[in-house]
Each structure stands twice: as structure tokens, then as C-alpha cells.
Amino acid sequence: MQHRIRGMPRLLSQLFQRKPVGELIRELNAGDRLHRRLGPIELMSLGVGATIGTGLYVSTGIVARDIAGPSIMLSFLLAALGCGFAAMCYSELASMVPVAGSAYTYAYATLGELVAWIIGWDLILEYAIGSCYVANSWSNYFDSFLQHVFHIRLDPRFLSPPWDFDFRTESFVEQIVTLADGSRVMAWFNLPAVAITALITVVLVVGIKESAGFNAAMVLVNVGVVLTVIGVGAAYVNPDNWHPFLHEETKSRGIALGAARIFIAYIGFDSISTHAEEARRPQRDLALGILGALLVCTILYVGTAAVLTGMIPYKDIDKAAPLASALQSKGLTFAGGLVTLGILAGMTSSLLVGNLSQPRVLMAMARDGLLPTSFFADVHPRFKTPWKSTILVGLVVALGGALAPLSFLADLVSIGTLFAFVIVSAAVWILRVTDPGVERPFRVPFAPFVSAMGVLVNGGLMFSLGRDNWIRLFAWLAVGLCIYFLYSRRHSLLAGRLLAETGGTVAAEVPEPVSPD
Template sequence: MSSSIWRKKPLSAFEADMKKSDLKRVLGKWSLTSIGIGAIIGGGIFVLTGKVAYFNAGPALALSFVIAGIACIFAALCYAEFASMLPVEGSAYAYAYGTVGEFFAWLIGWGLILEYGMGAMTVAVSWSGYFNKLIGMFGLSIPEQFTKNPFAGGYFNLPAFLIVWVVTAILVKGIKEAASTNNLIVVLKVGAILFVILVGMFFINPDNWTPFIPEPKELTGEDGRVHQAYGLKGVFAGAASIFFAYIGFDAVSTQAGEAINPKKDMPFAILASLIICTILYIAVSLVLTGMMKYDSFTGEDLKAPVAAAFEKQNLGWAKYIITAAATAGLISVMLVMMLGQTRIFLGMAKDGLLPNFFKDIHKTFKTPFKSTILVGFVVSLVAAFVPLDILGDMTSFGTLFAFAMVCGAVWLLRVREPNVERSFKVPALPLVATLGVLTNAFLIINLDKLAQMLAGGWMLVGILIYFVYGKKSSNLEKSQTA
């Protein structure tokens, strides 16, 4: 039994999956890039920047983004090589299945489910906060009981619940509609971010950047959690927390089944979306901490830090643009996260590791409609009724784990299968892969301890499900016993 959990899916089987896919191939390289940007630009800029500046890095928030971006570059290069040779839905899960073996592939798939599910829930709640702020600017409001979960003194978060179902409906309708919606939103929010950078730079006070890395201290949040603030430890803790913002290029790799020319376009989209967004993140973080002192992001300012920074400069009119862009922008993040999760389910179900329910494709829309509706159901309920303060770090855990595994797996496959066609090859692979594994593992260690424990519990549940269901239902298991 022990040897069978390391069995690998033959590369020829991936080729067969590509040929018989029922999904529509409608995504070109810029649509794929837009999907990456749609997922990356969202919570990181509009929600996490204030929290990480106040609780972790101070003015060195920009340095946290640089560190996270560097860690991502290593992983993105490895993803790009895999995508050029195994262009199938499933992302890091599929890559591991063809290289490391079934058990590790399952663990990565299970971690990606955590990544996308928790990410969608967190963003839904963040969207609700921005939506309430937006309608409040026009004198409208929703009763407080219907904007908070029961643990926060409300009945349930109605806006979060409803927006998840709007996104679910778009995803069920079809990938072309989802991509078109995402493209429109991406144009709007990139425009808003350029506005923040170009206008905000004229209101920077360099004194707000001093000291750039404040002395270490402990800060207690409203939820009672103790944060390791400032110093180099705070900078690294900030980098680990904002990693949640970088999962977009992973989402690109889940769309291989719907890409027109995946072997060429996916490596381009993965690297382009990461580079574009990292530059924007660093620029916004410098502007934000230059406009407003890092220790001023308290109370309501933590929920909408960019709008708060402009209000402090008596640029209240700008908050309309920023809040509207954030409200729209977070929809595309949700859309891509839920899209990615259903494609992970699809890849795992095709391999027999999950029930056939997850691979049923709608005859007209050509989408995995059953799993999409199930994901919408779970995400909407959790977002409406459960407190989600810790979920950002749990999402980062799933992301970092997958990235570390991909960096190791691409090197392993280069050694084992050197003659397989690769339209993109990682330069200096041994160095890049080693640095990728080490940096991602290091950032996992720097995550919130409670998040580490909860994510570890999630992985243990996944291991149990694998041995109870996945292992014996696997297509490879059935082929061996046939």
C-alpha cells in the first residue's frame, strides 16, 4: 500500500485529457493575463495594506511586497515551465501528479481548495464592507444586523451572501462571459490604482517613512490576537500575510483547459500578471505609507486604508473613485478564485480522486455547473455567518505550500524527463527551484500561529479523506487492479 501512494500519472495521460476536454477554448494570452491581474489586484491593495502597515511592517510595507514578489517570481518561473508542458486544468495539483506522486498531488490539491475557498470567502466579506461604504456615500444603508455575522452581533452578512450568488451565476453561464466581466473590471481597477499612484504621489510626506523599519514591538488586535510588529521579523510576517494577494498567477494555471494556445500563452500570462501587479503593489504601498503615518491606520481606516489616506489629505472626492473601484475590483477577485476552485475540483475528479459530481459539464454552457453551484453555496454561507479574520493567513498557507511543491517538482521532472518538450524553460533551474522552496517554506514559518494550526488541521482532514475515499477510487488504482 505504501508504494502505491507515490504512483505517478503518466504524461501521456495528460495529453489524452487535453484532447478529450469538453471545455470551451476561448482564452487568449491577454485574457489569461487579465485573469491573473483580476485575482492579484484586490484584497492586497484595497484591504490588507493598512493592516500589514499597522500590525507588521510599518513604512517597510513596500519591502514586504518586494519579498513576497521575489518569492513569487521563483514559483512563477516554475509554474510557467510546467504550464508549457502540462497545459491541463488542475494547476499545481496536476503538476505534482505527473512528477512527485499521487499522495503529494492530493495534498497540494487539498491545499489549493483551502486557498481558493478561504480566499473567496474573505474577499466576499471585504466586498460587503466596501459596498456598505459606497452606498453610505449616497445616503443609503443596510440595517447593521444584515451586514454582520452572528459572532459580531448581527444576523448574517446579506451583501456578502448575495454577491457570491451573482458571481456563481456568471460562472455557471460560461467562461467567455466570466472572462469578459473580469476584463471590464480589471480595466476599471487598474485605472483606479494608477489614479491613486499619480495623484497620491503629490501628497507624500517623507517624514512618514521615518523610521522605515520601526523598532520591534507586539500589538494586540481587536480580536485579541498578538501581532509581531516591526523590525525585520515584522517585515517578513507582513510578506507572509500579503502572500494571499499573489495567488492570481496560480489561478491562470487552472484555466489551461479553456486556453486557445496554452503551451505558449500560459507562461506569458503567469509571468506578465505577476510582474505588472508587483510593480503596482510596491508603488501603491510607498504612496500609501507616505500619505499617512503607518500607526494612524486604526479603527475604520483599517477596513478601507486607501480611501482613508486620501480623506486625511482633504481629498474626500477621491474616496468615491477609490471605493467604487474597490467594490467592483473585489468582484473579479471572487470570480477568479471561485473559477479556479471549480477547475481544481474538475482535475481531481477526472483522476477519480473526487466523485464524478465534480466533473459534470453543462451541455449548453460547457462549465462544471454542479461543482460551481456547490462552491457558491458553501462560500456564501460561510461568508454570511462565520467570522473570517484568520482566513487570509490560512489562504496564504495553501498558496505557499503549493508554490514550494511546484518549485521542487519542476526540478525533479527536469531530471527524470529531460527530453519532454518544453516551450518555456526556467533559467538556472537548480538555483531558482532551491530558492523557491526555501523562501516559501520560510514564509510559512512566519505565518500567524493560529493560522498554521488551523491549516494543519485542514491538511489532516484531507489525508483522512484520501485514504478513506481518494486512494481506492483513483483511476490509477483501478487500472492497477483491473
């Protein structure tokens, strides 16, 4: 039973007004909705495709060399632990509310409109910057593939953004490249990043079934490559390379810091929940897809990290293309070229799912009036995709991939992802208290413990990223709050209904405490 407390200031009441779960479910059959064409295999494939990408193929080398050393294997397990708690929470919420929007939708149903906007804006950071990171990284492997297979060298001015980010001085510096004649000049922009983003955008506009089919093919190649790396590389593992196990310069914090920095490798599985509206049987298939993708990726991650750090000393790892370079250092030139081709397929899949998920978060926010509906919620009459926002996301990612420094992007993605996981973990327990009667096809076991651990582990990893990353996150959220108070709050459909129902006197609903089941 609920009771009302009248007299609360209208603005404050609106900021924390929740969107009832029942209303979210009723909206499933209203308006122009997306096609339900995805089964558990397609959903798991989307999760694996989004997850096994740049985080494995690039970040592994960076974190192993600079932060964790061979203990990156434990960093992957620690990150997987935090993801596991969050994954179970995502599964319960996605089965309860099978609509587009992911953590944004769950926050709207549990914590109110302001928190929903904050998490939605955070998801924009996670997916957009994450896709920029993948597109930026894709060109390194593309250039490596052309060199080792076809002996073609691209002009280095078209392979890097014009600036890099120096973490020691916390400043941007010019990106200098060396031409074939030995002269050193400033880079112009990352052309392959623009090209692959344009191709992906065309595929995404055509339709979800076509996108999922393309992604499934890329995932098969991707997983095959990872298994090839583990199988071939295992023959060249020297256990002496695992000593010292902890990075000499970060012994006291290497594992935790490594887990926080490597967290970008795990951002993919939560993208499955953004496609809840396109799942054929969301109450069952979403949980299978989310948990299955996390399990498969964790096993492959730990195995790859063990082989990489066992093949060569961690201080000698090539941060730009670690896996291909490690194989080539053992004389496996053909294998290195083959692996590079597979890696390109995996990173293409990761970019596809990132750019697939972002427009669906924007669409969910637009349906609530928080973003312009005519643009972000417009579904193509033939392809049934949010085509306008898909094209906009493609343009933003192409621009970011072409001009933004690679190293600067990674930590922004990690802290944004961790923040989303904290909110989702908290939302499960809050809904158990506020809406105990809602049907839960998938239930998190030991919900209080799992939810609390999801908040603590992921929140702790956020703090491991340091002050500067928090400053960047708060700066991004500050921009989002400006947009909310200048536009979104005035156009909120929920606030409009609330005002109409109360005749201008807002009543805030405060639920009585209910013992969770």
C-alpha cells in the same frame, strides 16, 4: 530507461504512483473537455483580476498598521521574489501539461497520488477560503461607497459575521455593532457577501468567455483605480510619514512577517494555470499570462504601499478600508467615492477568478476518480462549464463570507498558497530528472537555482507565519487525508489500472537518475 522493483506493498505503491506526463497530454483530446477560448491578454487579465483585490485593498492596511509600517514596500518585494521563482516554475509546468488542475496536476505527475491529493486539498483551502475572504471584505467597501456617494447607511447587523477572532487570546469573540440609535448588539451575518457571491456564481455558470469578458471590464476599472490612487495620493505624500521605516514593535521580523501576511495579495497569478485547458495556445500564452500578471501587480503594489504610508502615519491607517479612508482624510471625498467604486470592481473581479478556478481543480481531481465524477466533473452540455461544482463553490463561499471572521481567514489563505508554491517549485526540478525528454515550450532558466530558491523563500515565509497557522494547516490536511483513505484511494482510476495491469501484484516504477538538461 526505467526498471521495476517488485514486491512493494500495494498500498505504498499506490500512494506514490505517478501519473505519466504523456498520459496527461493524451487526455487533452479525450472526453468532454473545456472550450479553448482564452488568449494571453485574457489570461493575464484573469491573473491581474484575481491578484489585485482584497490583498491590496484590505490586507495592505492591516499589515502596514500592525506589522511592517512603511517597510511594507519591502514586504511586497520579498513576497514578489518568492512569487517570481514560483511563477517561472508554474510557467514551465503549465506549458508542458496544459490541462486543468494547476499544482494538483503537476504534483500527480512528479510526486505521486498522495502528494497530489494533499496539494489538491490545499488548493481547495486556498481558493475557497480566499474567496470567502474577498466576499467578506467586499461588503466593507460597498457600505463605504453607499455612505459617501448616496448617504445610505446599511443596517450594521447585516455587514459583519456574528463572530470575530482575537489573535491575542487566540479565541473567537462576539462581533458587536452599533445601531443608529446608539445601542450595541451582536451582528447577524454579512448580507452583501452573499449577494455578490450569488451574482458571480450565475456569471460563472453561463460560460468562460462571458466570465472572462466581465472580468476584463472589471480589471480595466481596477487598474485605473490603482493608478488614480497612486497619481492623486502622490501629491499628498509627506516623507516624514515614512519614519520610522520599520514598525516599532516588529523591527526584527516586520519585513519577513509582513511578506508572509501580505502573501494573500499574490494568490491570483497561479490561478492562470488552472485555466490551461481553456487557453488557445497554452504552450506560449500561459507563460506570458503568468509572468506578465506578476510583473504588473508587483509594480502597482509597491507604488500603492508607498503612497498609502506616505499620505498618513501608518498607525492611523483604517484597516477596514485603508485607501478610501486615506483619500477622504485629505478632503478628497469625491475621489474617495470614485476609488471605492473601482475597488468594488477589483474585488468583484478577484472573487470571480477565485470562484472560477476552484471548480477546475475539483474537476481535475474528479477526472482521476479522487472525487465523485458524476458531480465534480460534470460539464454543462451547453455552457461547457463545470456547473455543479461551480454552484457548490458559490454556496460554500456565500456561507463563509457571511459567517466567518475576516482576520481569521487571511493567514489560512497565505499559508496554503505558500505550500502550493513550494510543491510547484520542487516539481520542476524533479521532472527535469525523471522526464527529461518531455517537450518544454517554456523552460525555467537556471532551473536548479530557481527551483531551490522557490522552495527556500516560500518555505521560509511559511515558517514566518508561526505555530498556530501550521496547526490549522495540519488540521485541514488531516481532514483531507481522512477523505482520501476512506473514499479517494478506493476510487482512484490510476490505482485501478495499476491493479489490472499487474494482476494484483503492484510494481512500482523507480527511474534511474538522469542528468537534467
